[in-house]
Amino acid sequence: MNLWRKLAxxxxxxxxGLSLAANWLAPSGYARQYREAADAPPSREHWLGTDDIGxxxxxxxxxxxRISLLLAPAAALLSTLMAALVGGLxxxxxxxWARGAMAVTDLFLSLPWLFLLITVRxxxxxxxxxxxxxxxxxLMLGLLxxxxxxxxxxxxxxxxxxxxxxxxxxxxxIRGARLFWIHVLPNLKPVLYAQFWISIPAFILSExxxxxxxxxxxxxxxxxxxxxxxxxxxxSVGEEPWKFVPLVLLVVVVTSFQLVLSKQEEVAA
Amino acid sequence: xxxxxxxxxxxHGLTLIATALLGGLLATALVRLAPGFDVDEQxxxxxxxxxxxxxxxxxxxDQHNVFRFYFQSLRRAARGDLGTSLSLGQPVSALLRExxxxxxxxxxxxxxxxWAVAMAMAMSAAWLRVSAYDALTTVISGTFLCIPAAxxxxxxxxxxxxxxxxxxxxxxxxxxxxxxxxxxxxxSLPHIITARAKGLSELRILFWHVVPVAGPQLLAxxxxxxxxxxxxxxxxxALCGLAGVGQLAWQAALARDLPLxxxxxxxxxxxxxxxxxxxxxxxxxxxxxxx
Numbered sequence: 001m002n003l004w005r006k007l008a009x010x011x012x013x014x015x016x017g018l019s020l021a022a023n024w025l026a027p028s029g030y031a032r033q034y035r036e037a038a039d040a041p042p043s044r045e046h047w048l049g050t051d052d053i054g055x056x057x058x059x060x061x062x063x064x065x066r067i068s069l070l071l072a073p074a075a076a077l078l079s080t081l082m083a084a085l086v087g088g089l090x091x092x093x094x095x096x097w098a099r100g101a102m103a104v105t106d107l108f109l110s111l112p113w114l115f116l117l118i119t120v121r122x123x124x125x126x127x128x129x130x131x132x133x134x135x136x137x138x139l140m141l142g143l144l145x146x147x148x149x150x151x152x153x154x155x156x157x158x159x160x161x162x163x164x165x166x167x168x169x170x171x172x173x174i175r176g177a178r179l180f181w182i183h184v185l186p187n188l189k190p191v192l193y194a195q196f197w198i199s200i201p202a203f204i205l206s207e208x209x210x211x212x213x214x215x216x217x218x219x220x221x222x223x224x225x226x227x228x229x230x231x232x233x234x235x236s237v238g239e240e241p242w243k244f245v246p247l248v249l250l251v252v253v254v255t256s257f258q259l260v261l262s263k264q265e266e267v268a269a
Numbered sequence: 270x271x272x273x274x275x276x277x278x279x280x281h282g283l284t285l286i287a288t289a290l291l292g293g294l295l296a297t298a299l300v301r302l303a304p305g306f307d308v309d310e311q312x313x314x315x316x317x318x319x320x321x322x323x324x325x326x327x328x329x330x331d332q333h334n335v336f337r338f339y340f341q342s343l344r345r346a347a348r349g350d351l352g353t354s355l356s357l358g359q360p361v362s363a364l365l366r367e368x369x370x371x372x373x374x375x376x377x378x379x380x381x382x383x384w385a386v387a388m389a390m391a392m393s394a395a396w397l398r399v400s401a402y403d404a405l406t407t408v409i410s411g412t413f414l415c416i417p418a419a420x421x422x423x424x425x426x427x428x429x430x431x432x433x434x435x436x437x438x439x440x441x442x443x444x445x446x447x448x449x450x451x452x453x454x455x456x457s458l459p460h461i462i463t464a465r466a467k468g469l470s471e472l473r474i475l476f477w478h479v480v481p482v483a484g485p486q487l488l489a490x491x492x493x494x495x496x497x498x499x500x501x502x503x504x505x506x507a508l509c510g511l512a513g514v515g516q517l518a519w520q521a522a523l524a525r526d527l528p529l530x531x532x533x534x535x536x537x538x539x540x541x542x543x544x545x546x547x548x549x550x551x552x553x554x555x556x557x558x559x560x
Contacts, residue, residue: 064544106288106401107288107291107295110292110539110545111534112499113519114418114503114516116518118503118522119299119518122304123299123300123522123525201296203419208420209419209504212417212419212423212504213419213503213507213508221407228419228420231427250415250416251412251416
């Protein structure tokens with residue numbers, strides 16, 4: 001592991017650790033409103049100031065980071081499992097199954113990712129509880145983000161199906177589900193693992209995009225998307241630079257993921 | 270050669286039509302199944318009498334069967350009638366005609382800028398082969414890759430830069446990453462290293478040896494970049510207040526405007542598939558000429 005990757009790992013661990021310690025670092029919580037100090041600049045009480053309704057920005061950044069960093073991996077796990085199921089099985093079965101599965105993935109891939117996301121998110125209930133909105137947002141990312149991974153897995157499973165060891169296993173009488181679970185699936189693990197990790201930063205960025213467009217996590221629950229929405233009201237960059245902290249944190253985290261995953265991307269391709 | 274090309278074009282054409290039609294059906298089904306689809310706030314207007322409310326209900330009833338609604342819409346579309354937007358109350362064809370030029374301009378300028386910057390950076394990195402410069406270009410593109418598209422759109426409003434530049438900044442890091450890898454791979458091929466050792470000029474190496482190797486793959490990236498640019502127009506137009514198709518898609522999604530959303534889905538699917546198919550056909554042509 002080179003120096004940059006070690007540094008990126010340390011940054012990620014630090015950010016995850018801080019977000020998990022949000023209850024101790026910001027005991028007042030993300031929703032408490034200090035009405036007497038609305039839109040306040042950074043101070044000893046509020047390290048990153050407060051938002052327009054007096055909520056402590058530091059607390060919201062910590063809790064928002066926790067939500068994004070815990071739920072993006074959950075969505076990535078869901079999308080990887082779906083990709084394994086659809087792509088892996090289609091590639092293993094081959095023929096019409098593979099053609100059918102790839103036609104479905106082509107249909108999803110022919111639509112720009114953000115267009116697909118806003119269409120599907122908009123048809124879901126918008127006036128839901130904050131907790132439900134978090135679940136809906138990340139569940140949707142997981143349910144729609146499997147297509148490109150399924151394509152890679154379909155082709156890998158297809159080449160495994162024709163490999164010597166699978167043919168030999170088949171000749172020894174191992175067939176069907178047993179052959180898939182014991183011989184094909186373990187060999188898909190490196191690709192599945194890579195797809196899982198590279199999905200996490202992609203889903204974090206997607207949630208941020210949806211949040212800024214008003215289709216992400218509902219208020220008062222914080223997420224990186226809803227925190228970045230604050231930038232919409234800015235008049236100049238120098239005016240309130242502390243409002244850029246969520247953006248800087250997001251860029252640092254996603255960059256750290258990219259550095260850690262540079263090897264995984266080669267496997268996934 | 271010609272017949273294989275015609276077959277390829279025909280196959281692409283059929284796939285394109287089938288996928289676009291399926292995409293439209295998918296969008297229609299999604300909106301129809303969405304909770305609250307039947308609710309029309311116009312029905313609560315106290316100025317309307319019972320007959321008008323009944324007429325509004327009847328209008329909604331026509332959209333209940335997804336397949337019937339979709340096929341009726343397609344039949345009307347074949348005659349040039351794309352229906353009327355429920356939220357904006359205007360013919361969909363007029364809305365698209367009015368807004369498409371702006372989006373086309375954004376996509377075209379954005380793509381042109383992003384490709385110019387990405388190729389200049391990728392080529393200079395491949396030519397110079399200085400690790401510090403390579404690291405610098407990777408850091409620049411990596412930083413833009415880590416910023417959400419919507420934030421770039423917001424920053425373009427803040428700094429008062431044109432929307433096309435925001436589209437270019439969203440597309441360029443993705444193009445750069447592929448182009449750099451393809452060029453680096455091409456430049457490390459034995460025959461190109463030999464050409465360099467023999468003292469051929471960099472321009473000759475580029476156009477005679479590198480472009481033929483990396484060209485077809487770069488064309489495929491060009492096809493994909495159209496889809497990325499079309500997707501980028503949604504946050505850029507929505508947040509910069511530009512009245513294009515991206516903003517229309519955004520408004521249609523929020524208002525659950527079925528006729529508008531269905532037509533935009535078909536249009537977007539057609540554009541992205543056309544770009545990808547076009548890139549594939551041209552790439553096939555180039556490979557055929559080489560052979």
